[in-house]
């Protein structure tokens with residue numbers, strides 16, 4: 030499931046919103062491959078992949094990833110940086126894949142990034158890690174050792190404990206996250222003017238607010254962009270979300286559901302109220 034900025038978004042809040050939402054996320058694999066192919070020039074050095082994704086929660090299936098790696102095979106100067114941070118935060122029958130697994134010929138030019146912030150709930154411990162070609166890792170070490178030196182030894186020991194310790198809590202956490210995802214998707218799809226697809230992983234949803242563009246707030250301000258909409262939510266209802274313009278795909282916004290079910294229910298009620306008040 031991927032986001033495609035060129036696809037039209039649904040402009041009504043209809044009963045088959047969910048279907049519409051799913052449709053606007055779908056992208057033709059050939060189309061995606063063509064776009065990547067077109068974007069690559071002789072000067073291109075890296076392609077960054079992040080699946081499941083922040084901000085959309087969308088994840089690449091094996092076939093999706095294969096479409097990308099097939100393009101990369103034709104361009105040996107392009108290295109792959111894969112941010113696998115949400116590898117373990119996936120739902121339903123989604124199967125995480127990483128590029129070098131799908132295309133082993135890319136192994137030598139793949140830099141794999143990961144960390145303990147998400148699956149192990151260790152945001153703030155500041156531990157991320159990378160694996161890649163020895164020469165590249167050596168160069169990264171050179172830069173890092175002159176800037177941050179290293180993350181604290183206590184954080185490093187905690188990360189080792191997280192990675193080597195029991196992993197069963199991850200499935201329990203994911204079950205709770207999935208419930209929260211479903212709650213938020215359902216409540217946003219019940220909201221006048223919003224359309225929210227169901228993502229495969231991470232803990233974000235990325236609804237479209239296209240149908241709200243041009244509407245007026247009770248204070249008389251016209252909502253012209255997702256920035257306007259997000260400011261309106263914050264100012265009138267105290268709900269914080271992130272405008273899609275920050276991620277390069279508008280008019281959408283990102284909602285994080287990494288918070289309590291009570292807070293999410295209240296926030297979605299407030300979003301519903303704010304949208305209903307637009308005229």
Ligand SMILES: Cc1ncc(COP(=O)(O)O)c(C=O)c1O
Pocket residue numbers: 079082083112114115144145146152153155156157
């Ligand atoms: C895709 C992705 N990669 C990396 C990070 C970095 O996480 P941290 O700085 O907490 O290790 C984040 C955090 O939001 C993320 O969403």
